Amino acid sequence: MIVRCWLLILLSFALFAAAAPAAFIRGHAYVAVADWAAANGFHPLARSRGAFTWTNRSSRLTLEKDSHTAQINGVNVALAFPVALEKGTPFVAQLDLAKTIEPLMFTPRFAGKRIFTIVLDPGHGGKDAGNHVGYHAEKDYTLALAGALRAQLTNAGFNVLLTRSGDKYVELDARPDLANRRGADLFVSLHFNATEAGKSEVNGPETYCITPVGAASSNAQGEGANHGACLANRVENKSLLLAYLVQKSLVRTLGGPDRSVRRARFAVLRDATMPAILVESGYMTHPSEGRRIFDAGYRRLIASAIAHGIINYQQLTAVPMTSKPKPAASRSAARAKSGK
Numbered sequence: 001m002i003v004r005c006w007l008l009i010l011l012s013f014a015l016f017a018a019a020a021p022a023a024f025i026r027g028h029a030y031v032a033v034a035d036w037a038a039a040n041g042f043h044p045l046a047r048s049r050g051a052f053t054w055t056n057r058s059s060r061l062t063l064e065k066d067s068h069t070a071q072i073n074g075v076n077v078a079l080a081f082p083v084a085l086e087k088g089t090p091f092v093a094q095l096d097l098a099k100t101i102e103p104l105m106f107t108p109r110f111a112g113k114r115i116f117t118i119v120l121d122p123g124h125g126g127k128d129a130g131n132h133v134g135y136h137a138e139k140d141y142t143l144a145l146a147g148a149l150r151a152q153l154t155n156a157g158f159n160v161l162l163t164r165s166g167d168k169y170v171e172l173d174a175r176p177d178l179a180n181r182r183g184a185d186l187f188v189s190l191h192f193n194a195t196e197a198g199k200s201e202v203n204g205p206e207t208y209c210i211t212p213v214g215a216a217s218s219n220a221q222g223e224g225a226n227h228g229a230c231l232a233n234r235v236e237n238k239s240l241l242l243a244y245l246v247q248k249s250l251v252r253t254l255g256g257p258d259r260s261v262r263r264a265r266f267a268v269l270r271d272a273t274m275p276a277i278l279v280e281s282g283y284m285t286h287p288s289e290g291r292r293i294f295d296a297g298y299r300r301l302i303a304s305a306i307a308h309g310i311i312n313y314q315q316l317t318a319v320p321m322t323s324k325p326k327p328a329a330s331r332s333a334a335r336a337k338s339g340k
């Protein structure tokens with residue numbers, strides 16, 4: 001009996017040591033990043049200009065006080081809650097650790113599935129022109145980009161479907177619906193951005209994926225945190241990884257500022273049952289980025305960046321067919337169990 005008690009005490013100490021201390025900050029559960037990092041084999045680097053960095057042999061996490069963005073292996077990723085500093089120690093929201101940081105820092109092991117069909121969704125169309133800059137309408141450039149991307153993905157061996165192939169109005173919910181009905185493996189919605197304020201300052205790509213339950217979307221100023229789960233939340237970690245790899249490829253290929261992986265409950269993302277992202281490949285309103293977007297050569301470069309991100313995603317998530325075969329006994333047992 002005494003031995004059992006001691007075992008329990010030792011076990012609870014071990015569990016306590018592995019768990020990072022939590023705190024409630026502005027009503028949300030937060031974790032001391034230093035404790036989380038130590039428990040997961042990361043060590044801190046010297047603090048530089050208000051930024052805290054932890055690293056191990058393969059990964060690096062950088063956080064800044066009050067920032068809604070984490071830098072994960074060099075790519076900006078939006079957080080639901082700002083990084084807090086308590087007595088000089090950075091804290092990050094538990095939800096951000098679980099839903100954003102950990103899924104991207106610890107290479108996920110998804111059940112391998114070959115990507116065959118990709119649905120591309122050229123944003124807007126018909127009576128919905130999207131953003132306008134002078135005589136340039138967003139709907140024309142999303143369609144042109146979709147054509148360039150379709151050519152590259154088809155060359156790479158994918159089966160590519162478009163939600164519209166002409167200047168046609170398509171309801172928002174019909175777009176992921178097509179992907180669901182056709183059994184698509186990925187859904188990629190294509191857009192170009194615009195801003196009213198700071199037209200000559202705001203440029204660079206943004207890539208969106210579904211907002212996790214319990215969080216507000218990145219551009220929602222804290223609204224909508226009580227939104228329930230969408231169909232898309234079932235595969236949210238896969239969508240996050242796809243968004244991350246596409247954003248990384250866009251920033252590396254196009255240069256310019258990294259406006260981060262972001263979260264949104266856009267109608268075209270909510271009901272997709274496969275990994276789904278929405279790519280804003282740049283700002284039409286920016287004097288030089290806008291000019292480039294209107295150029296076919298630059299759009300081919302954007303297309304190659306998105307295609308590269310998709311191929312990287314496929315390589316990270318596909319399980320090679322050469323995986324070790326199961327012993328014969330368990331194979332026949334599995335056959336008997338499944339009735340095949």
Ligand SMILES: [Zn+2]
Pocket residue numbers: 123124130131138191192
């Ligand atoms: Zn748009």
